[in-house]
Amino acid sequence: MNLDERLDRLTERHEALTQTVELMAHAQDEDHRKNQVLMVQILESIDGLSRIARAHERRISDVEGGRG
Numbered sequence: 001m002n003l004d005e006r007l008d009r010l011t012e013r014h015e016a017l018t019q020t021v022e023l024m025a026h027a028q029d030e031d032h033r034k035n036q037v038l039m040v041q042i043l044e045s046i047d048g049l050s051r052i053a054r055a056h057e058r059r060i061s062d063v064e065g066g067r068g
Helices: 003-062
Strands: none
Touching: none
16 A cells, blocks of 8 residues: 555544544534533423422411411
8 A cells, every 4th residue: 555545544544533523513512402402301300299299388377277
């Protein structure tokens, strides 16, 4: 294998590596976006559960205070 062939092979490998890294970066960006959406949904669920817990706590306090 002469020098030109070796350089061609190296160039091909470099291009393949570059494409692989670009694909991995794109996949990582997509995963990050999906995780952000899931995190928002989780936080909204926690907020909803917190509101329910406070409402139940008020109702319990009312019953214990003789107002229920």
